[in-house]
Each structure stands twice: as C-alpha cells, then as structure tokens.
Amino acid sequence: MDFETARAVADGSGESVSAISPVPHGQPWLSVLVPFHNVEPFIGACLESILAQIAVCPGIELILLDDKSTDGSEAVCRRLIEDCGVDVRLLQHPENRGIAAARNSLLDAARGDYLWFVDSDDMLLPGAIEALRAVMDKARPDVVLCDYLRQDSVRYTTFAGEGGCHTRCIETLIAGTFAKRRLHLWSRIWRRDLFADDIRFPDGAHFEDVAVVPRLLLRARCFYYAADPWVFYRSRPGSIMARINRACAGFDRRGNDDMARALAGFGQAMATAVPHAAPETNFVVARFVAREFTKIAKRLIRGGTGSSNWRHTRAELHRYRMEMESCSPLPFAFVGRQYLLKGKIGRGLELAFWLAIARALPADPMPVVATEQGFV
Structure with missing residues (x-):
C-alpha cells in the first residue's frame, strides 16, 4: 500500500521553513533505490534495515531491481516485501546488465523528490531516514552528505568541513568532498532534478x-553535511574493488581504464x-587524480608484464598519465612539489618516481638498411 506522502515546503527564497504540507497521493518525497545481483547473504539485512525505517516514516518509496540474479536474492526480497505495508516495487532486468545499467533503470523509475541509492550489501543505520527527514524539515538542499561505519566499527567521514548547516557554495562542496577522497554515491542523498x-x-x-558524483556536485547550488553515520558499509569478496585489487595474476586493464x-x-x-577556485581547492582535486594515477601505476607493475615488455609497460603508464592529467586542474608535477612543501615527503617522492617512469619514451631509431646505392 502507499502511504499518504508529505514533504517540507520551501518558500523559494532559500530560507528554510519547517511547515509540512501534503502532496498528491503517490508522489513520494524520497525514493530509496537498491539494485542487486547475487547477494543472497547480504540483501536480507539490507532490506530489513530500510523497511523498518520507512514503515514509520510516510512518503517514501522503495524500488528494488534484480539484475538477473542466479542465486536466491530475488526470493529473499519477495519474502521480505510481501505484506510489508509500504510502497515497494520490485523490478527485473531480463538479462544481467551491470550495476550502472541497473542504477539507470532505477533512476528512470523513481518518482521521489530525492534519491538515495543504497548498495545491496550495505545497511542503513537505525534512525538514518528520520534524521534525513529532520534535515528536510529545516532546509531543502540539493544534496545531503552523511558519514558511514565499516565492519571495524570505525566512523569514516565523507566531507572535510563544518557539519549541521545548510551551505550555499559549490567550491566548499567540491573542496570538502575531494579532500576526503570518498566519492560514493550511497553516502549522499540527491535531489532528483x-x-x-x-x-x-x-x-x-x-x-x-x-x-557521476563530481558532475552532480558541480550542479548543486546548496548542500547539507549531516556529520553523522547513516550507512553501515560491508565489504564483500565479489565487489568491483575487491576484484581489481586482488588481480595479482594479471592487470585488469578494463577496470583501470574505466578509472x-x-x-x-x-x-x-x-x-x-x-x-x-582557491589554490587549495585545485590542489585537493588534483591530489585525488594523482593518487588514483599512482594506484594504477602500482597495479600495472604488480600485474607483471615481464622485463621483456618493460618498454610497453612504460608506454602504458605514460598513456594513463596523459589521460588522467588532462582531468586534473593542476599538473601532476606541481602536485608533487606541493607535497614536498607541505611536508608530505613520502607522497612527493612516490609521485615523482611514477612520473619519471611514465615519461614519454624516445622513438625507436629507424633501422639502417643496406642497398646498392648505400645505406638508408
């Protein structure tokens, strides 16, 4: 069944108000979107953590998308949502299309003013949606940021800046996000527009x-950093990062090219x-890109192309440098010098090392061929 929905009403001037007024039946203020594929051991706890909260908070729709699972994930979902008394839709892809396509399908199906993409192996911490509703009662930001916990029970922050306030500054949002280097989709709630x-x-x-996340940040006119953990992050062996990081027998070219x-x-x-933009803002963005470059460089060498292919390996590393440096607001060499000036000697030397290896190689000399007319 659908709950009668409600949302905070903003007066359009940017001032936050706390009035709650009804909206047309069936139009939710929040869409919680969960794509899943072969996560039978995890999906149950994920859904239970969401259902328990939306059952007591009206105006929320939950949309699940099965990306052609071959295990019991779908059965777990159907059991949990049967007669649950909340607005739930279960969508299915006829074939496995991957997480990006699943999220796009969910995005097209969502009706809420705000979107919260939740990974199927994670959980919402108790009180997360209630806390989000409280933010919406005070303001209508374009994006809400939250922190998260991991299985080690350590709290991880996603933003370097003041929490608990409605801020209207794109540069502050960009700088604070890239400073923490955590560009998760799931630790942010987005205005659908x-x-x-x-x-x-x-x-x-x-x-x-x-x-996607950095481009959404550039479109945001205002944001709210909750500075509280709302998500419990669980790492599983089959995740994308786990596969890329453990690819010791070879280099995952596709994954690293995508990065x-x-x-x-x-x-x-x-x-x-x-x-x-302030110099420090440009630096934290460039530092993020440079750090990702060094990680790819390490994975490339660790993948083991063999000493006979060392020239090819260096050429590949040069290609990665050129592609990634073009995305950066500052040259990588400048980032390295800034590391040294900031006392980050290890980081600076490490980056300088990989940049040296990634320099363009001189072209192979033209072969000398003997002919009747001489050497050419």
Whole structure:
C-alpha cells in the first residue's frame, strides 16, 4: 500500500521553513533505490534495515531491481516485501546488465523528490531516514552528505568541513568532498532534478560513482553535511574493488581504464563552474587524480608484464598519465612539489618516481638498411 506522502515546503527564497504540507497521493518525497545481483547473504539485512525505517516514516518509496540474479536474492526480497505495508516495487532486468545499467533503470523509475541509492550489501543505520527527514524539515538542499561505519566499527567521514548547516557554495562542496577522497554515491542523498536528462551512469563501466558524483556536485547550488553515520558499509569478496585489487595474476586493464577515464572533462567543467577556485581547492582535486594515477601505476607493475615488455609497460603508464592529467586542474608535477612543501615527503617522492617512469619514451631509431646505392 502507499502511504499518504508529505514533504517540507520551501518558500523559494532559500530560507528554510519547517511547515509540512501534503502532496498528491503517490508522489513520494524520497525514493530509496537498491539494485542487486547475487547477494543472497547480504540483501536480507539490507532490506530489513530500510523497511523498518520507512514503515514509520510516510512518503517514501522503495524500488528494488534484480539484475538477473542466479542465486536466491530475488526470493529473499519477495519474502521480505510481501505484506510489508509500504510502497515497494520490485523490478527485473531480463538479462544481467551491470550495476550502472541497473542504477539507470532505477533512476528512470523513481518518482521521489530525492534519491538515495543504497548498495545491496550495505545497511542503513537505525534512525538514518528520520534524521534525513529532520534535515528536510529545516532546509531543502540539493544534496545531503552523511558519514558511514565499516565492519571495524570505525566512523569514516565523507566531507572535510563544518557539519549541521545548510551551505550555499559549490567550491566548499567540491573542496570538502575531494579532500576526503570518498566519492560514493550511497553516502549522499540527491535531489532528483540534478540528474536532469543528461547525467546517467556509464553503461558497462566500472567506477561509475567517480564518473557521476563530481558532475552532480558541480550542479548543486546548496548542500547539507549531516556529520553523522547513516550507512553501515560491508565489504564483500565479489565487489568491483575487491576484484581489481586482488588481480595479482594479471592487470585488469578494463577496470583501470574505466578509472582513468571516469573524470574525463571534469577539470574543464570545474574551471567553468568555479572560475576563481582557491589554490587549495585545485590542489585537493588534483591530489585525488594523482593518487588514483599512482594506484594504477602500482597495479600495472604488480600485474607483471615481464622485463621483456618493460618498454610497453612504460608506454602504458605514460598513456594513463596523459589521460588522467588532462582531468586534473593542476599538473601532476606541481602536485608533487606541493607535497614536498607541505611536508608530505613520502607522497612527493612516490609521485615523482611514477612520473619519471611514465615519461614519454624516445622513438625507436629507424633501422639502417643496406642497398646498392648505400645505406638508408
């Protein structure tokens, strides 16, 4: 069944108000979106953590999407949502299309003013949706940021800045997010209008969060950092990062190529949106890209291409450098010098080492061929 929905009403001037007024039946203020594929051991706890909260908070829809699971994930979902008394839809892909396509399908199906993408192996901590509703009663930000806990019970922050306030500054949002280097989709609740018709997750690509989150941030006019953990993050062996990081027998070219290209065009887009960004803002963004470059470099070497292919390995590393440096607001060499000036000697030397290896190699000399007329 559908609950009667309600949402905070903003007066359009940017001032927050606390009035709650009804909206047309069936139009939720929040869509919780959960794509899943072969996560039978995890999906039950994930859904229970969500259902328990939306059952007592009206105006929320839950949309699940089965990306052609071959285990018991769908059965677990159907058992939990049967007669649960909340607005739930279970969608299905006829074939496995990947997480990006699943999120795009959910995005197209969502009706809520705000979207919260929740990974199927994670959980919402108790009180998370109630806390989000309280934020909406005070303000109507374009994006709400929250922290998260991991299985080690340590709290991880997603934003470097003041919490508990409604802020209208794109540069502050960009700088605070990149300073923490956590570009998760699931630790942010987005106004649906930010996606418009042109932002979609890159179909078939890894690191779709990195490809989409920064562009959404550039569109946000205001934000609210809750500074409280709302998500319990659980790592599982089959996740994308787990597969890429443990690829010791070989280099996962596709995954690393997707990472290298995820921020394509972002440097120019940021320069347009924030034309007079502070040096520190440019640095934290460039540092993020440079750190990802060094991680790819390590994985490339660890993948083991063999000493006979060392020249090819260096050429590959040079390609990654060129692709990723074009996304950065600052040259990587400048980032390295800033590391040294800030006392981060290890980071600076490490980056300098990989940049040296990634330099363009001189062209192979033309072969000398003997002919009747001489040598050419």
